Amino acid sequence: MALTDLLAWVPSGSPDEALARRIDADRLPAHVAIIMDGNGRWAARRHLPRVEGHRAGIEAVRDVVETSARLGLRVLTLYAFSVENWKRPATEVGTLMTLLKRYLRLEIDALTKNNIRFNVVGRREGLAPDIQHELGSAEQRTSSNTGTIFNIALNYGGRAEIVDAARRALTAGLTPDQLDEQQFARFLYTAGQPDPDLLIRTSGELRVSNFLLWQIAYAEIWVTDTLWPDFRRRHLLEAIIDYQKRDRRYGGINQPALAGR
Ligand code: IPE
Ligand code: IPE
Ligand code: MG
Secondary structure, three states: OOHHHHHHHOOOOOHHHHHHHOOOHHHOOOEEEEEOOOHHHHHHHOOOOHHHHHHHHHHHHHHHHHHHHHHOOOEEEEEEEEHHHHHOOHHHHHHHHHHHHHHHHHHHHHHHHOOOEEEEEOOHHHOOHHHHHHHHHHHHHOOOOOOOEEEEEEEEOHHHHHHHHHHHHHHOOOOHHHOOHHHHHOOOOOOOOOOOOEEEEOOOOOOOOOOOOOOOOOOEEEEOOOOHHHOOHHHHHHHHHHHHHOOOOOOOOOHHHHHOO
8 A cells, every 4th residue: 555545545635634745655664663552541531440541542553553554554563462561450451352352353354455464473372362363363364465564562572572582593593603683683573574663652651661672773763642542643644754854873974964074
């Protein structure tokens, strides 16, 4: 898909259309990763139980996934459940898992229609068997799709991923002299995918909370005070517009600065 597919979808004359037109289709981030945060606070502001925030957050997921596919992003990664989130009350964890199952059942056709490939990143063996089954079936049903890869980070931890990658590299028999950054990355959950160019966090928190630690080495970070259930297409477009104004130097110096010397 491409920007034209997004423009065909947003109401003409709307503020979202104006935002979409400001995006340079040739300089899209290849990979956008999002820390979906603030569901609990969204609910608390409405005097609702925390789980209502998670329920409301599903609409934001739907909107962002479809926007990413229509824009033609190569990869979208959503942080849905961290290895640390097991510390939460069992009832909250249970609701999150039930919502995940429901989301997959309801959305699988939309994912396929939008040519999205669904992929789980995280320690899936630590999830309940029925969840693993549901995830596996969504991956299988979308495996031949060639559009946006939608990574869902579940039972995910950045440090856990690095440890798992090291273990796999050892199991594969890599010798110390064979191991370099490129070889190591082949053993990460995101092997073969571009690193995130843009990392978004909602709800104003200025931390990475153990997310994609290896891969975000040079990601541009965009934080919004908007709470996840209120996040919509327009916020993603705003983040991309902002990203396109950034000067990415990767530790070097940019050309105009060089020319001035
Ligand atoms: C993000 O919202 C959802 C998950 C971590 C699963 P939170 O539940 O962390 O909401 P806050 O941060 O408490 O508001
Ligand atoms: C990060 O949010 C994890 C997910 C979005 C799944 P948290 O709410 O768990 O992070 P902290 O506790 O504020 O760092
Ligand atoms: Mg939180």
